[in-house]
Amino acid sequence: MAEEFIEKKEERPLNFLERIIEDDLANNRVTDNIIITRFPPEPNGYLHIGHIKSIWINFGLAQKYGGKCHLRFDDTNPEKEEMEYIEAIQEDIKWLGYDWGDYLYHASDYYEQLHQIAVNLIKRDLAYVDSLSGEEVREYRGTLTTPGKNSPDRNRPINESLKLFEEMRQGKHPEGKYVLRAKIDMASPNMNLRDPALYRIKFASHPRTGDKWCIYPMYDYTHPISDAIENITHSFCTLEFEDHRPAYDWATSIDDIDHTPKQYEFARLNISYTMMSKRRLLQLVNSKVVTGWDDPRMPTISGIRRRGYSPESLIDFVSRVGVAKVESLVDHSLLEFCVREDLNKRAQRVMAILDPLKVVITNYPENKSEYLVAENNPEDPAASTREVPFSREIYIEREDFMENPPKGYHRLYPGNEIRLKHAYYITCTDVIKDEEGNILEVHCTYDPLSKGGMSSDMRRVRGTSHWVSVKHALNAEVRLYDKLFLTEVPGSETGNYLDDLNPDSLTVIKEAKVEPFLKEVKSGQYLQFLRNGYFMADSRDHSSDNLVFNRTVTLRDSWSKKVAKMG
């Protein structure tokens, strides 16, 4: 099995990044033939599914080609960054199964070095301290179609810039007063080259360096130099940084840098009916639309973990999506396919009734109980069996009974015989209703010779229902999750993604009836509630005294689809 899987993986055609690597390796462009990549999140929020693609690319490619992948926190904007995020990010990467080993870095590790290089830049007349205000900088920058013009400070004497930069560092100037800028080209058609800011003043406390610094380096300056310091060979990032590559190359070509990493860009992952913007996800958290970053409806790694997704299914998903440079929108059904495929192979099967309807088996002895053998997973020969209690009164799903069934319905209805999974055949004899006609309970008779779920004469029944014994049933809270948004691209029509929120993204069932086995399960264990979907005990609220389960994903359901089509 394992070999087949690996072989299958090997057969996958190479993506363009793999080709670049193989080409570099084949032409001895990589020192010692060891490629070094890096995954560089900014700790300003939780990781989401989109990051899984980047993690898979950076860690996965390093793994595949016998290289290394660094984890580096791009922590250059203390106003947005927090220790909580730094910790959560590490937990999420580990959960996905990747390991950075000893290679944990922070851009802030290089602040001293970065500062020294900046000083040298000034000395070489490649950077200057500018006193233009933010607004003035914008005016001087020009527009997309017109060139910018030089700042009056562009020719500030080197000594003066040196002195001012030092004063900036010492905290002698307020935020916004000065900025260190690279001297490149104010007329460049590429906006990123119109004397980009290198350092700005911020009196914010940094999660790692505290109040040691009050000037912080910008991304375009920090990232390439950090890559160079760490001897990164291949710096993979998303498409929106394509325009920054010239700035990247500018930074890695300055005299103090002796290693030249190369940047390559790939398309970020977009999935229909959700969104990957950290800023918007933060808004959902802050506005309490969801309960937190790990709300099971969130596309965050911590959210989908709590929801019950397996790391394997997520890696499989991103690998199926592939890598290219086309801006794409992957259908969420592929993600659902991947979880189902993985969970089908490993989920423990159990019986749980979400919408109980009582069934009385009138010819079954009043006080009798018995234990019946149930398979734990028909897809896994190694998964053994468990015992499930059965008695005269059971619950089945309300939708498994209809007094007047439509054509094609082969569940329980008056006169019809069905199988109770792992138990007996039963035939509906009576429907008990209240004065208003609501169905209170259903009466059936059972065939004692069909114990275990197959009749002695091998006669066939079309329907099989799951069930839970009334007197043995445990109460459970079940949270049914659905898409957070109703449109493929939230906000694409109205301009406000909040307009597209799905009001029914969460349905809480307080009184689900589940088999006793569920008292023993813990969060992290993959479950299939027979015929209902895949579930996992909630990592925050579940305990053996207070059962709480989250629905990961439904089972595929061709019947209700057919019913819907019939009208």
Added chain:
RNA sequence: UGGGAUGUAGUGUAAUGGUAACACUGCAGAUUCUGGUUCUGCCUUUAGGGGUUCGAAUCCCUUCAUCCCAGCCA
């Protein structure tokens, strides 16, 4: 209207001058102690127009469409 990129079934991704394919979705059907799984089949594709070539998704020209860039964010 400056610059940078990208256009292959509904959605992703292959095919790198030589028969357009794989997965997901959708639709049929078979199997089934989960209307699940599994299996089989079907539908639909090279943005448009020119050119080069025996032969073009691939090379050239051109048109069109989409995305990114005017943070002291990353």
